[in-house]
Amino acid sequence: TPIEATVTERIKGGYNVDIKGVRAFLPQSQLSHGKNAKESIGKTFPMLVTEFDRRRKNVVVSERAILDKVRDKRKNEIFEKYNVDDMIKGTVSRIVEYGAFVDLGDGVEGLIHRNDLSWSVISNPREVVQPGETVEARILKMDVEKGKISLGLKQKKDNPWETVDGRYQVGKKYHGRVKNLMDFGAFVELEEGIEGLVHISDLSWARNIKHPSEVVASGAEIDIVVKEIDKEKKRISLSYKEVLPHPWDEVTSKYKIGDVVTGKVNNMTDFGAFIEIQQGIEGLLHVSDMDWVKKINHPKEVLEKGQEVKVKILNIDSANHRLSLGLKQTTTDPWETVENTYKVGDQVTGVVKNIVNYGAFVQLESGLEGLLHVSEFSWQNEVENPAEALKVGDQVTVMVYEIDRNKQKIGLSLRRLQDDPWRDVERKFGKDSVHQGKITNLLENGVEVEVTEGITGFVHISQLAAQRVNTPSEVVKAGDVVTYKVLELDRKNRRLKLSIKEASMDSDTKELKKYQAESETGFSDTIGDLLKEQLESFKKNLDK
Structure with missing residues (x-):
């Protein structure tokens, strides 16, 4: 029979309670779940006597036992009255990391797992429900033996992916909210349970975006275009840049072939560097257009990533969105003035830059290279292997004996620095x-x-x-x-x-x-x- 007992003080292992002047002990475990220990001091609750020893004057009571009886009665009612797939109302009693517990009456709780709170992907149950909130959920599972009830909130609605292809079409524009930002892109929620990915490459026409946060913010409302729908895998590919003006639309009116512009080195490959002259507009600076005379093997010999550089526009291909740029074309071609710089018969000094089986290439002070052919090493033609006479890095004095501006060739000679001993031989x-x-x-x-x-x-x-x-x-x-x-x-x-x-x-x-x-x-x-x-x-x- 229930009796009224007042909690008087907190002691080791539980509480002292007063039952009409008789002291009794209430174990900590027998205070019902959810009651605050401090707030319970001084309050009166219905309790059951679970142990009584008259000789020792020992009385043990339980407040929880009263609730257990009431809860068991309610639980039996629920199992008799409701079936799987029925709807049931309750109040959110507590929230844990993996979901929310709902009080279905008299302390009987059902669990809504986090995955069953919403068709949307959530990281915290509080995104959907709050403690004390009244909800109506669908019964997903009832375990009579264990007395457990599994509930679902999202199951009140149909799975949005089953009809997604009827509401969204590839190539059309829709509105959504940026739900989450990752290194590789942004997830945009089109509706509850339907999220699509805007890959980082589809966020902007610019190619140098390092993180989606440079373009959009979490929670922002944006327009996007559907690129692809995979109903089976529940994936939608979206594009944000396609709702933005394409920078190439104004290229031909803004730039002309021959214009010198300032750009930033975005990326480098073995064959050249990509230079961004404005956001979303990149051009290729090929290695062959980096220097008039020096052979460039890799752009890093001349440029650094992120460097600002002046380049000349060599070609504009609007149809294919391609821009050809030149670095050397911003300076004068030394071959144009080679005949003013050098004359046949001049003695010049240079550095051996490369040795081949037919001679050595010598770089002159102007940066131009001339060929010292193996036949021009000596009047006697005794040199068969140029590497036996010279090595890369050697400084040599030679005579210019030939200049061909059109073929961009300079002929150099060592032997012509001296008189030809064969002149009087005949x-x-x-x-x-x-x-x-x-x-x-x-x-x-x-x-x-x-x-x-x-x-x-x-x-x-x-x-x-x-x-x-x-x-x-x-x-x-x-x-x-x-x-x-x-x-x-x-x-x-x-x-x-x-x-x-x-x-x-x-x-x-x-x-x-x-x-x-x-x-x-x-x-x-x-x-x-x-x-x-x-x-x-x-x-x-x-x-x-």
């Missing part, structure tokens, strides 16, 4: 002339002979001696001074073919002729003459 070393020279090098197929300073000729092994020679070392050695005859002079290819053998044969022939000439003036060169002389001498000796 006069001094004519064909069939005989000279002396020193052997400088022995080769497998012959020897090289220095005919004059800086000039060598070649004697083939077959021209070394009258007899057969297997190797040059059999008959000569380096340093020997030999007599040679010029067989052939090829000034164009700078080659001299010599012969020691023919020089020697010419010498023998000359001696023979000399001997014959001397014989004709007093010496006999026949056997008959010799016998006659001996006979005359013999006769003289007999006469004596």
